[in-house]
Amino acid sequence: MSRKWLGLILTGIVIAGVMFFECSKKGTNNGPQPSPTWTTYNTTNSGLADNLVWSLAIDALGKKWFGTGRGGVSKFDGTNWTTYNTSNSGLADNDVRAIAIDVLGNKWFGTYNGVSKFDGTNWTRYNTSNSGLVFNCVLAIAID
Numbered sequence: 001m002s003r004k005w006l007g008l009i010l011t012g013i014v015i016a017g018v019m020f021f022e023c024s025k026k027g028t029n030n031g032p033q034p035s036p037t038w039t040t041y042n043t044t045n046s047g048l049a050d051n052l053v054w055s056l057a058i059d060a061l062g063k064k065w066f067g068t069g070r071g072g073v074s075k076f077d078g079t080n081w082t083t084y085n086t087s088n089s090g091l092a093d094n095d096v097r098a099i100a101i102d103v104l105g106n107k108w109f110g111t112y113n114g115v116s117k118f119d120g121t122n123w124t125r126y127n128t129s130n131s132g133l134v135f136n137c138v139l140a141i142a143i144d
Contacts, residue, residue, distance in 0.1 A: 047073045047081020057099040057107070058109035065107060067096030073109060090123020092116045092136075109137030 006132060042051050049071025057065045064076040072085030072094045085094050099109030107118045114127030114136045127136050 030056075041076070046082065047074060047076070049083040049085065050079050054095075054097045055099045055110075057101050059101050059107070060105060065099050067109060068094070070094055072096060073099070073107075084118070090116055090118070091123055092125045092127065097137075097139045098141040100143045102143045108141050108143070110141045112137050114138065115141070 039049050041048070043049070046071065048068070048114050050068035051113045052069030053066050054069055055067035059065065063079065066074045066076070068074060072083055072091050075082045075084070084091050084132050084143045086092075091111070092115065093111035093113035095112045097112070098108075100108045102108065105120065109118070114125055114131075114133060115138050117126070126133055128134065
């Protein structure tokens with residue numbers, strides 16, 4: 001069984017957030033496909049920091065990391081939510097547009113104010129004033 005996680009944005013008065021869907025059984029060639037089960041997380045029913053979700057990644061331990069438009073990063077381990085933002089961590093900005101996870105498990109967050117790396121304990125910020133970054137607005141990160 002694999003879940004499909006979707007980041008959603010707030011439109012009009014509709015509260016969005018994060019959704020996932022899964023099918024618990026596979027259909028057969030002769031029978032109908034089962035209907036997926038949909039689950040929605042938002043600021044009303046969970047610890048998600050903001051309903052505007054720009055980015056998401058899943059680490060090797062299965063923890064979900066959600067980059068939000070105004071609330072920083074929310075981490076979900078399947079039970080508990082943790083929020084990292086500019087007030088309680090070394091996150092460069094609360095508008096997190098990109099997330100990547102490297103082979104060492106470091107989380108990389110692209111923001112409107114540079115890049116932040118989180119190793120699980122320590123935060124490192126990279127921006128135009130302390131690195132070779134030529135522009136602080138980072139909208140995508142890929143690790144090869």
